[in-house]
Amino acid sequence: MPIITRFAPSPTGYLHIGSVRTALFCWLFAKHHGGQFLLRVEDTDRARSTPESVQTILEGMEWLGLDWDNKDYDGQGYYSQFAQRARHAEVARQMVANGTAYPCYASPEELDAMRAEQKEKGLPQRYDGRWRDRSASDAPAGISPVIRLKAPQTGETVVTDAVMGTITVQNSQLDDMVLLRADGTPTYMLAVVVDDHDMGITHVVRGDDHLTNTFRQIQIYKAMGWEIPVFAHLPMILGPDGAKLSKRHGAPAVSDYRDRGYLPEAVQNYLLRLCWAHGDDEIISTEQAIAWFDLDGIGKSPARFDFAKLGSVNAHYIKQAEDRRLTDLTAPILERLLGQALTQAQKDLLTRAMPDLKPRAQTLVEIAEMAVFYFHTGSIPVDEKAQKLLTPEAKQHLSALAELLKEKTDFTAPSIENVFRAYAEAKGLKLGSIAQPFRAALTGSTVSPPIFGVAALLGKQEVLRRVCGWVCN
């Protein structure tokens, strides 16, 4: 039987990076086994679900290259849970008919009072089954009931989880949960089970915040006589401080990583290594991941998010990436920094600078910041350290060097370097003592890519213009 997994986010905000890790694992698992990976949007909460959030989910998935196999579904490209509400209600009715569910007429206020009382007495907060055995004739007039599961009250329910192992809970711990709301819409518990069954999901791979829900879901499967899928609950991703990863930690959404200049393949690789390992392998291509990934490699303990490590993985993929592609991704960031659009010639310059830029950066944003100086057309802003290098003596040398450079016909990095080396040797100077002021004059900073390469890229005219700005007056 082919394996079918699904990713089932709810469109109520941004797409959480932890959810994306779940999606990655579902996707890899399906790919590894030649199965299918489906997307289902859990949009039954009408008050909180928005079309924008759905769009955010789709974009996030596409950015990471996690393609789903039901893109043609229903003309909208994914399975909508809300669209199945009639089916959910039908299942609830079937359960009432077969005696595994019943109507409950208790009002929300009444239940709040019940929970408050339980809490006060230190009792577990659970529905007490007050309508479980009452006959329909007791029903108050004019109130539409909710439908509750008639859960077994004795014995135990067992979850066999592919990650967590065998977990048992006493049925006395579980109460009669709501399946269908008073307005006839399904609750999450009912909807997931019905949809997972109807979609033929063979492996439910999801975050372990759903682990304790699984007991109750199994009871629904049993009530309907449906085959129970394999469950695999993934440990959560925590923030650097060990608390649930949230806005407080700065970057909870996938889009945050795109905006901060991380490459999708780097994010994917980093996420893959959270709670999963293949020996000592760290840098793992998508192809290798598909070949290697399986449920038995998943660990049980939660992982903390480490931006430093993400940075180093990203640096690796930046070094590997095509210069042209990096230019396309960096240009918009650079344009924002410069406050103007780049011309094609400037983009070409950026591409030619890229080999010197990319080994120095962990993110595309860093590349852009590092590259700004190439594009200054007026005076060059100079930082304090660079200013200090431009002593009267240094300026004299730069002036002399400018004269020598003026004569060069081949303005390449090696030939410029030769000029500097020969000059330094003739004057008994260390190369650094003239190269650093040169760097300061050209870039306005003490830190930059190799300066002779920078000079070659800038071109003779621009180099002389920038040097002249310091020595010609």
Add this chain to the structure above:
RNA sequence: GUCCCCUUCGUCUAGAGGCCUAGGACAUUACCCUUUCACGGUAGUAACACGGGUUCGAAUCCCGUAGGGGACGCCA
């Protein structure tokens, strides 16, 4: 409060009873390379939460304790 799960360097992890003097990666420290900063290279610091068992032998199996996380909604 009740129930469930988890626990190896600061972080991600390798580890399937002897291969462990506990390995790798990131971070960190020192040195080398060097026109700056990086890259790269070399070396170093650093962990089996604690307490009991089982066993000739335990990071690995069992039981407690502590700590962390999750679930207890007419949210998903």
